[in-house]
Amino acid sequence: MNTIQTLAVSALPVIFAITLHEAAHGYAARHFxxxxxxxxxxxxxxxxxxxDLMGTIIVPAVILLISAGGMLFGWAKPxxxxxxxxxxxxxxMLWVAAAGPAANLVMALAWALLFKVMIGFPETxxxxxxxxxxxxxxxxxxxxxxxxxxxLPPLDGGRIAVSLLPPRAAWKFSxxxxxxxxxxxxxxxxxxxxxxxxxxxxVYFSLLTSLFGFY
Numbered sequence: 001m002n003t004i005q006t007l008a009v010s011a012l013p014v015i016f017a018i019t020l021h022e023a024a025h026g027y028a029a030r031h032f033x034x035x036x037x038x039x040x041x042x043x044x045x046x047x048x049x050x051x052d053l054m055g056t057i058i059v060p061a062v063i064l065l066i067s068a069g070g071m072l073f074g075w076a077k078p079x080x081x082x083x084x085x086x087x088x089x090x091x092x093m094l095w096v097a098a099a100g101p102a103a104n105l106v107m108a109l110a111w112a113l114l115f116k117v118m119i120g121f122p123e124t125x126x127x128x129x130x131x132x133x134x135x136x137x138x139x140x141x142x143x144x145x146x147x148x149x150x151x152l153p154p155l156d157g158g159r160i161a162v163s164l165l166p167p168r169a170a171w172k173f174s175x176x177x178x179x180x181x182x183x184x185x186x187x188x189x190x191x192x193x194x195x196x197x198x199x200x201x202x203v204y205f206s207l208l209t210s211l212f213g214f215y
Contacts, residue, residue, distance in 0.1 A: 007061065009129055013137030014060050017107060017144055018076045019050035021100040026079040028099035032092040034085040042079050050076040090163055090170070097159035104145035108208070111137030116212045142204045146197055152184065153177035 023045060026037030037043050042050070051057065055075035086092040115134035121127040149157040154177045162170045176183075187193040208214070 005129075007065075009133040010060075010136045010140075013107075013111060013133055014140050015047045015051070015056060017104060017137065017140045018056055018060075019047040020045065020103050020107065021144060021148070022050045022076045022079045024099040024103035025081060025096055028096045029079070029081045029086070032096060033087040034082050034096075036082045036085065037079045040080060042077075050079075052077045090167075094160050094163035097156040097163070100156050101145040101148050104141040104148075108138055108141035108145065111135075111141065112208050112212050112214075116214070119214075138205075138208065142201055143197065146200045146204065147193075150196070153180045155180065155184070 023043060026043040029036065030038045030043060044050075052075060055077075059075075081096055083089045083093055083096075086096070111134045115131055115138065118127050118131045118134065148155050149160075151157045151161045153159065153162065153174055158173075158177070158180065162174050164170075165173055184193070187196070
């Protein structure tokens with residue numbers, strides 16, 4: 001595919017993977033007692049409410065073009081969550097944090113099902129485009145799910161770890177949050193993130209292949 005075609009088939013799965021991840025946090029937070037995101041209109045399936053111009057559009061597009069479609073990375077406007085307003089802040093933090101990766105898993109399964117269905121369709125530009133879109137959806141949701149489950153604050157996996165650790169250890173571990181982004185960027189630029197995620201992604205793709213019978 002050329003550059004325009006790559007962007008065209010990638011736009012929808014990338015935007016929804018990023019924005020619905022954030023919306024899921026808002027839904028979970030409201031369910032467990034924090035209405036902050038709801039009051040700000042951020043609990044919505046409308047991607048426009050979650051799009052960050054730089055993180056959702058410009059950065060993913062540039063990375064997609066530079067890598068010739070081989071890499072995707074981006075972010076949405078973080079959904080505001082006041083953990084102090086949750087009914088059981090420490091325990092409920094786990095479910096609020098896990099909601100984002102769970103949304104990515106559901107979307108990955110949906111894209112995988114679409115890919116499976118389109119394999120059986122006659123070879124047309126329409127079926128080819130949907131297969132390519134589904135492949136992007138499977139990939140980006142897998143990356144976002146596994147990346148966010150890494151036990152590094154402020155990633156979702158870091159918040160899950162804080163929720164599970166004893167209070168004193170949780171407080172000490174949460175202090176890493178101020179260094180979370182620099183650590184993540186260092187891992188990204190020096191190849192550490194690829195070495196961590198690649199084996200996990202291999203397992204992820206193998207499980208989807210087995211589940212849906214891809215060949």
